[in-house]
Amino acid sequence: MAIPISYNVRNVLQRPVSTLTTAVGVGLTVAIFIGSIALVSGFRAAMLETGSPANAIALRKGADSEISSGIGRDAANILRALADVAPGPDGRPLASPELVVVTNRERLGQPGSSNVNVRGVDASALALRDHVKIVEGRMFAPGTDEVIVGVRIAPRFANCAVGDRIRFGQRDFTVVGHFGAGGSAYESEIWGDNPVLMPALQRDDVFQSVTFRMRDPARFPALKKELEADPRLQIQLKRESEFYAEQSGLLARVVLPLGVFITIIMAVGAMFGAMNTMYAAVGARAREIATLLVLGFSPLAVLVSFVFESMFLALIGGAIGCLIALPLNGITTSTTNFQSFSEVAFAFRITPGALAAGMAFAAVMGLVGGFLPSLRAARQSIAISLRA
Amino acid sequence: MGLLSLVLVNLGRNKRRTVLTLLSVAFALFLFCALGGVLDTLAESIKVGSETRLVTRNRISLVFPLPLAYRERIAAVPGVKQVSISNWFGGLDPNDPHNFFAQFAVDAATYVPIYRNDVEIVAASPPQAEITLPADVDPKLAAFMTEQNACLVGETLFKRMKWKLGQTITVNGTIYPGSWPFTIRAVYRAKNKSFGEETMLFHWKYLDQRGMGGRAMVGIYILELSDPSRAGDITRAVDAMYENSAAATRTETERAFQAGFVSMYGNVPFVLRVIGLAVVFAILLVAANTMAMAIRERVSEIGVMKTLGFADATVFRLVLIEAAVITLGGGVLGALGAKLLIEGSHFNAMGFLPPMTVRWSTVSGGIAVAVLVGAVSGLIPAWQASRLRIVEALRPAE
Numbered sequence: 001m002a003i004p005i006s007y008n009v010r011n012v013l014q015r016p017v018s019t020l021t022t023a024v025g026v027g028l029t030v031a032i033f034i035g036s037i038a039l040v041s042g043f044r045a046a047m048l049e050t051g052s053p054a055n056a057i058a059l060r061k062g063a064d065s066e067i068s069s070g071i072g073r074d075a076a077n078i079l080r081a082l083a084d085v086a087p088g089p090d091g092r093p094l095a096s097p098e099l100v101v102v103t104n105r106e107r108l109g110q111p112g113s114s115n116v117n118v119r120g121v122d123a124s125a126l127a128l129r130d131h132v133k134i135v136e137g138r139m140f141a142p143g144t145d146e147v148i149v150g151v152r153i154a155p156r157f158a159n160c161a162v163g164d165r166i167r168f169g170q171r172d173f174t175v176v177g178h179f180g181a182g183g184s185a186y187e188s189e190i191w192g193d194n195p196v197l198m199p200a201l202q203r204d205d206v207f208q209s210v211t212f213r214m215r216d217p218a219r220f221p222a223l224k225k226e227l228e229a230d231p232r233l234q235i236q237l238k239r240e241s242e243f244y245a246e247q248s249g250l251l252a253r254v255v256l257p258l259g260v261f262i263t264i265i266m267a268v269g270a271m272f273g274a275m276n277t278m279y280a281a282v283g284a285r286a287r288e289i290a291t292l293l294v295l296g297f298s299p300l301a302v303l304v305s306f307v308f309e310s311m312f313l314a315l316i317g318g319a320i321g322c323l324i325a326l327p328l329n330g331i332t333t334s335t336t337n338f339q340s341f342s343e344v345a346f347a348f349r350i351t352p353g354a355l356a357a358g359m360a361f362a363a364v365m366g367l368v369g370g371f372l373p374s375l376r377a378a379r380q381s382i383a384i385s386l387r388a
Numbered sequence: 389m390g391l392l393s394l395v396l397v398n399l400g401r402n403k404r405r406t407v408l409t410l411l412s413v414a415f416a417l418f419l420f421c422a423l424g425g426v427l428d429t430l431a432e433s434i435k436v437g438s439e440t441r442l443v444t445r446n447r448i449s450l451v452f453p454l455p456l457a458y459r460e461r462i463a464a465v466p467g468v469k470q471v472s473i474s475n476w477f478g479g480l481d482p483n484d485p486h487n488f489f490a491q492f493a494v495d496a497a498t499y500v501p502i503y504r505n506d507v508e509i510v511a512a513s514p515p516q517a518e519i520t521l522p523a524d525v526d527p528k529l530a531a532f533m534t535e536q537n538a539c540l541v542g543e544t545l546f547k548r549m550k551w552k553l554g555q556t557i558t559v560n561g562t563i564y565p566g567s568w569p570f571t572i573r574a575v576y577r578a579k580n581k582s583f584g585e586e587t588m589l590f591h592w593k594y595l596d597q598r599g600m601g602g603r604a605m606v607g608i609y610i611l612e613l614s615d616p617s618r619a620g621d622i623t624r625a626v627d628a629m630y631e632n633s634a635a636a637t638r639t640e641t642e643r644a645f646q647a648g649f650v651s652m653y654g655n656v657p658f659v660l661r662v663i664g665l666a667v668v669f670a671i672l673l674v675a676a677n678t679m680a681m682a683i684r685e686r687v688s689e690i691g692v693m694k695t696l697g698f699a700d701a702t703v704f705r706l707v708l709i710e711a712a713v714i715t716l717g718g719g720v721l722g723a724l725g726a727k728l729l730i731e732g733s734h735f736n737a738m739g740f741l742p743p744m745t746v747r748w749s750t751v752s753g754g755i756a757v758a759v760l761v762g763a764v765s766g767l768i769p770a771w772q773a774s775r776l777r778i779v780e781a782l783r784p785a786e
Contacts (some may be wrong), residue, residue, distance in 0.1 A: 021676055029670065060565060273677065
């Protein structure tokens with residue numbers, strides 16, 4: 001017969017201070033665990049939301065990011081004229097040959113500078129990306145020295161407020177608007193008109209990528225095969241969504257192992273703390289446990305009961321950890337995406353899955369940390385415990 | 389001293405608890421120092437940059453090149469001893485694109501002399517022909533210097549990739565398309581640890597001819613100064629020369645240039661500090677819980693001690709010292725463990741950073757934090773113990 005769960009719950013609540021200190025220790029570990037998951041999923045989300053599966057992006061063969069790519073004007077024109085490119089509302093093809101350059105800009109509020117992507121776009125760029133919306137000011141007028149700045153970087157870099165003058169190469173540009181893009185990496189970029197930006201940045205005849213809306217996204221595999229085999233183009237074609245997902249790979253490969261390393265070491269430390277608490281609990285209740293055994297509860301029932309108590313304690317910790325981690329949700333941070341060599345701002349994203357993983361992690365800590373003390377409880381000699 | 393031996397006896401009483409607490413503190417401190425080590429390594433990575441060398445790059449950003457023609461004019465600025473060039477290649481290992489290593493195309497005849505104090509050549513192919521090398525170039529480099537597609541690789545990289553001297557390796561260009569063969573002609577070891585041993589150097593001429601069609605563009609210029617005290621003047625002089633040209637320049641000390649890369653990590657150092665604080669707070673709780681449990685068990689004993697004439701202050705100190713001794717033990721174990729394990733593992737962020745270091749200041753700082761945390765964690769239990777009235781303490785527990 002099993003020992004009622006309420007026995008353990010009452011016991012844990014009986015010693016609030018000790019319970020709380022142990023639980024908070026577990027909670028901090030869980031919070032860091034959830035935090036590192038939230039960081040990676042936030043970054044990944046920023047990248048994933050950047051690209052649409054209905055769009056295709058062409059890069060030069062062998063290039064692993066836009067900045068290492070180059071597509072000549074001739075190849076760009078061939079791509080634009082493809083029958084597979086969907087037409088926009090104005091009847092022109094929804095295709096944007098784009099210039100992407102990394103520019104070094106002074107940070108605001110903290111010393112030093114960082115790299116910001118500047119994207120020269122075609123007039124169809126906004127229609128091509130429906131999630132890009134002007135949130136302040138207006139869109140740049142084609143053919144003028146006007147640019148728009150992503151909302152995530154506008155407050156972080158100098159000369160990015162609406163009305164400011166910002167210099168690229170030999171020319172000054174005017175910031176006329178800020179744009180949002182659903183939290184995606186575009187929000188960390190500055191956009192301007194290609195024919196004006198290209199000469200200012202001395203990129204006359206080479207674009208970095210060509211992005212276009214596919215008339216029939218289901219035809220992508222055939223289209224990819226066709227275009228990659230075309231000797232005039234020398235390109236690789238990717239779905240825009242897949243391309244940006246790949247761009248988040250490097251950071252995920254660095255942060256996740258680091259997060260796991262930190263969490264495991266902290267978990268071992270917190271588990272020792274939990275073991276201490278459980279040993280003390282078992283020691284203080286030696287007579288009580290002996291009584292349970294005398295009453296006919298099997299040693300296995302005692303073992304299960306105490307392991308459960310330890311897990312319950314750890315789950316309180318897990319809940320505390322979730323509460324500590326929750327305020328992180330939505331906090332914006334930034335790091336350089338070394339694949340594009342420029343800074344990307346993104347928000348921590350705490351998903352229900354991350355919280356569940358945190359609770360599961362806490363339960364495992366409780367299970368492992370509570371096992372030895374519980375074993376001791378189950379094995380103790382009744383005679384010795386009941387004497388005295 | 390009597391007090392200390394009393395503390396030690398108390399610690400030995402519940403050995404399991406002492407050991408568990410000690411290990412808990414040790415793991416936490418290991419982590420604390422490992423995180424500190426990451427910050428140390430970041431700080432260390434800017435040290436390869438010398439205050440006595442300058443770097444000139446395109447003002448727009450590093451991604452934009454500069455014309456080779458600038459070289460002669462920069463070299464003519466008074467106070468500049470010699471000018472070398474370096475160009476990021478950005479190639480990938482064709483077998484495993486994730487197995488990253490850095491490649492730079494350099495002008496070896498000036499690059500090697502500029503870094504003569506930072507690297508030494510540990511292995512090299514014998515030269516094919518007799519040649520005269522520039523002064524300050526190790527004679528062992530003769531084969532490397534004469535062969536167009538020869539490369540010089542760091543020892544750590546050489547071992548990691550299991551390469552052999554004289555082997556021809558292939559690198560897939562991302563910026564400069566195509567598959568590029570290189571022959572390994574020499575291996576260097578970094579005398580200055582922060583120079584890094586994960587880099588491959590090859591001849592800029594090869595890159596120019598094959599990859600740029602002779603357009604002669606250069607990533608950065610490295611300026612060795614004959615008079616480092618005039619670095620400020622030289623910086624201004626170089627940038628003024630190209631102020632209004634198509635490719636304006638930005639010159640800064642090599643250290644500031646490297647610091648720019650560190651600042652690219654954005655908020656990462658801040659995040660690591662927050663985690664470090666959380667770790668410290670977690671050990672505080674574990675240690676406090678342990679001390680509270682220890683005191684609870686010893687209530688009647690403390691009553692006896694007070695009866696025997698131990699002053700409240702002495703009891704207070706006793707508990708505090710006991711807490712500090714446990715955390716000191718754990719702290720020393722964890723902090724030294726971090727130093728030995730992390731530096732011993734030669735962990736290296738794929739050549740982005742120099743080999744991971746944990747400075748002694750981080751180790752001693754960690755131990756100090758541990759002792760402090762121990763003392764703080766003992767405060768409440770110690771205060772409770774010192775306030776305990778003999779009558780209550782000696783009353784039977786149940």
